[in-house]
Amino acid sequence: MRAFALRFFVLPLVLVALGACEPPKHQEAQEHAAAGAGLSDRAAQVAAERKLSPDDVVAALQTFMPSGRHDDYIMFASGGHSGQVFVIGLPSMRLLRSIGVFTPEPWQGWGYGSEETMKILETGSGGRKGLSWGDTHHPALSETGGAYDGQFLFINDKAQSRVAVIDLRDFETKQILKNPISTSDHGGTMVTPDTDYVIEGGQYAQPLGGVYADIKEWKEKYRGEVTFWKFDRSKGRIDPSVSFAMELPPYDQDLCDAGKKESDGWVFCNSFNTEQATGGVEEGNPPLESGASQRDMDYLHVIDLRKAAEVAKAGNTVKINGFPVIALKTAIAEKLLYFIPEPKSPHGVDVAPRGDYMVVSGKLDPQVTVYSFKKMQDAIAAGKYKPDEYGVPVLDFDAVKEAQVEVGLGPLHTQFDNNGYAYTSLFLDSAVARWKMGPPYHPDGWKLDSKISVHYNVGHITVAGGDTVEPYGKYLVALDKWSVDRFFPPGPLLPQNLQLVDISDPARPMQLLYDMPIGNGEPHYAQIVKADKLKPFKVYPEVGWDPGTMAPDPNAPVAGKERVVRNGQDVEVFMTAVRSHFTPEHVRIHKGDRVVWHITNLERAQDATHGFAVPQYNINLSLEPGETDTFRFTADKDGVFTWYCSEFCSALHLEMAGYLMVNPENAKGDEGQPSKVPTEKGEPNKKHEKEVRADGVHAN
Numbered sequence: 147m148r149a150f151a152l153r154f155f156v157l158p159l160v161l162v163a164l165g166a167c168e169p170p171k172h173q174e175a176q177e178h179a180a181a182g183a184g185l186s187d188r189a190a191q192v193a194a195e196r197k198l199s200p201d202d203v204v205a206a207l208q209t210f211m212p213s214g215r216h217d218d219y220i221m222f223a224s225g226g227h228s229g230q231v232f233v234i235g236l237p238s239m240r241l242l243r244s245i246g247v248f249t250p251e252p253w254q255g256w257g258y259g260s261e262e263t264m265k266i267l268e269t270g271s272g273g274r275k276g277l278s279w280g281d282t283h284h285p286a287l288s289e290t291g292g293a294y295d296g297q298f299l300f301i302n303d304k305a306q307s308r309v310a311v312i313d314l315r316d317f318e319t320k321q322i323l324k325n326p327i328s329t330s331d332h333g334g335t336m337v338t339p340d341t342d343y344v345i346e347g348g349q350y351a352q353p354l355g356g357v358y359a360d361i362k363e364w365k366e367k368y369r370g371e372v373t374f375w376k377f378d379r380s381k382g383r384i385d386p387s388v389s390f391a392m393e394l395p396p397y398d399q400d401l402c403d404a405g406k407k408e409s410d411g412w413v414f415c416n417s418f419n420t421e422q423a424t425g426g427v428e429e430g431n432p433p434l435e436s437g438a439s440q441r442d443m444d445y446l447h448v449i450d451l452r453k454a455a456e457v458a459k460a461g462n463t464v465k466i467n468g469f470p471v472i473a474l475k476t477a478i479a480e481k482l483l484y485f486i487p488e489p490k491s492p493h494g495v496d497v498a499p500r501g502d503y504m505v506v507s508g509k510l511d512p513q514v515t516v517y518s519f520k521k522m523q524d525a526i527a528a529g530k531y532k533p534d535e536y537g538v539p540v541l542d543f544d545a546v547k548e549a550q551v552e553v554g555l556g557p558l559h560t561q562f563d564n565n566g567y568a569y570t571s572l573f574l575d576s577a578v579a580r581w582k583m584g585p586p587y588h589p590d591g592w593k594l595d596s597k598i599s600v601h602y603n604v605g606h607i608t609v610a611g612g613d614t615v616e617p618y619g620k621y622l623v624a625l626d627k628w629s630v631d632r633f634f635p636p637g638p639l640l641p642q643n644l645q646l647v648d649i650s651d652p653a654r655p656m657q658l659l660y661d662m663p664i665g666n667g668e669p670h671y672a673q674i675v676k677a678d679k680l681k682p683f684k685v686y687p688e689v690g691w692d693p694g695t696m697a698p699d700p701n702a703p704v705a706g707k708e709r710v711v712r713n714g715q716d717v718e719v720f721m722t723a724v725r726s727h728f729t730p731e732h733v734r735i736h737k738g739d740r741v742v743w744h745i746t747n748l749e750r751a752q753d754a755t756h757g758f759a760v761p762q763y764n765i766n767l768s769l770e771p772g773e774t775d776t777f778r779f780t781a782d783k784d785g786v787f788t789w790y791c792s793e794f795c796s797a798l799h800l801e802m803a804g805y806l807m808v809n810p811e812n813a814k815g816d817e818g819q820p821s822k823v824p825t826e827k828g829e830p831n832k833k834h835e836k837e838v839r840a841d842g843v844h845a846n
């Protein structure tokens with residue numbers, strides 16, 4: 147009886163979801179099901195057995211991907227403390243890759259010997275040894291004309307104040323820059339509409355340049371800052387030599403966004419501690435969090451980036467750690483910086499698709515505040531401002547405010563869709579509010595439309611294309627922290643939860659489609675791009691490709707020319723890999739040798755990645771088809787070390803191995819003599835074969 151009723155109910159609904167306009171009659175439904183969609187009595191039976199509601203069935207149909215079909219959208223999500231970036235397909239919410247960025251990642255050979263990756267991680271550590279994690283917050287896809295172009299991805303590390311550049315041809319990190327003047331960041335990364343600049347705003351005010359000053363000297367010596375990294379698209383790198391920063395008052399800047407269209411050339415950053423509270427309860431001060439929540443207003447920072455770039459170019463800067471910084475007094479004198487009051491302890495500022503409005507949410511205010519860019523410009527032109535205690539002009543709140551919309555408790559982050567609606571996450575309400583934008587988006591806007599409950603601890607939300615000049619809409623993902631009741635609890639540390647929401651039709655209520663747990667660092671922001679905007683390599687374009695330069699390496703090992711070259715204690719190995727063989731298979735060296743080892747993966751097939759692991763030397767490379775990689779080590783440990791291919795690449799994968807023999811006898815006596823190790827492919831070294839027994843124990 148129950149199954150019968152469900153069949154009547156679920157089956158037509160399922161067909162509607164598949165595109166049939168009207169619920170067909172029962173008879174037709176049966177035929178249709180049998181003929182095309184594969185919907186059978188069994189489907190209704192499964193829905194009944196699994197106690198799925200009609201909404202559940204629709205959600206399942208919207209997110210299920212038949213084997214082999216690709217997702218339409220790709221989401222790049224911050225990996226929080228994992229220091230990585232997650233690549234997730236939508237609407238299936240399948241994890242496709244975790245890109246190694248600030249943290250070594252062994253599968254990709256990221257930071258496990260590969261010279262290029264070691265160099266990026268080391269220079270990106272600003273000279274500090276042993277930094278092995280990051281706290282990624284805000285990924286930013288490169289843009290052309292304010293829309294995602296699918297070429298590059300940037301992301302910040304709040305923990306160490308760093309930014310990384312990822313090339314989306316191979317989804318690999320190419321550059322990490324340590325901010326030379328700040329020790330923590332948060333207002334990054336955001337890009338200007340043509341990716342001329344990558345913005346990295348600071349977070350906790352400190353003496354700039356990492357120098358010492360007691361916190362009692364806060365007002366004199368502590369400062370905020372925002373850094374503008376110049377991106378050189380042709381090189382695929384940030385160029386620090388033409389980048390600069392701007393000194394700001396010590397107000398704890400938070401998040402930034404670049405202007406676009408009519409506000410192109412301007413940058414907006416919010417702040418949350420204009421009280422300048424520093425805590426210190428043990429010294430009789432109010433706790434930091436309550437001290438920082440006293441005032442009704444903090445300051446939205448409004449920065450004329452175009453003019454600032456001219457001032458920096460003219461050399462009107464001071465140098466901190468050799469990096470050009472526009473001093474606060476210069477920023478004021480040159481009219482580069484304005485403040486606007488913003489209620490109350492806000493978290494983020496988001497620029498509307500046309501660049502006409504800036505939306506700020508006060509965490510302690512139930513409404514979002516919308517500012518008009520035009521009104522800002524009018525107020526600046528009319529001189530409607532008074533200086534704050536550091537001399538920065540503060541524009542009149544009422545003169546620049548366009549609207550306030552009551553959305554709910556704990557509003558945080560706002561995104562936009564293609565239908566003139568905005569979406570704001572509500573941290574305290576655990577919900578997402580959809581609200582209607584006003585003119586020119588809607589004549590009757592600036593009002594709350596609807597809300598959807600999302601999971602506990604929503605932080606950022608992201609709408610497909612939702613921070614560009616042309617949002618795609620359709621999907622929203624809520625990035626929630628600690629999924630307290632949604633999944634099996636794998637110990638006391640709970641997974642995060644990324645929730646997919648259907649926002650495609652404003653006439654329909656928003657619908658939750660999918661919960662995706664992710665057992666990794668806290669997700670902050672994410673961006674969603676149409677999959678067809680991305681044009682990743684299938685294999686590297688040529689054999690001998692260096693992913694560091696994104697060009698063929700002239701010194702790459704070549705098939706038939708594999709060899710080991712000795713020059714005193716310096717040994718250079720030229721190796722190739724192809725299923726299921728490394729050439730050479732025996733490498734004999736001496737303790738104390740300095741080894742440079744190159745490997746080319748000769749493969750041209752898309753699924754022919756080889757790994758190269760020398761575990762005792764902590765080396766693991768990932769060699770994608772065509773790739774050449776290099777690692778270096780000093781042979782400080784003697785013995786026999788079996789290297790092996792660490793990807794199950796073929797039927798004879800286990801046989802894809804070889805032997806590194808490190809003779810304990812120092813090679814000094816070899817200097818100036820002909821090489822004692824094979825210099826030609828396959829040439830045996832008689833002397834060493836005598837010295838090292840077959841079981842690997844040294845005879846001498």
Ligand code: K7E
Pocket residue numbers: 283284332401493558559604605606669670671
């Ligand atoms: Cu709200 Cu770092 Cu943008 Cu976390 S931030 S949620």
Ligand code: CUA
Pocket residue numbers: 725726755756757791792793794795796799800802
């Ligand atoms: Cu190559 Cu396994």
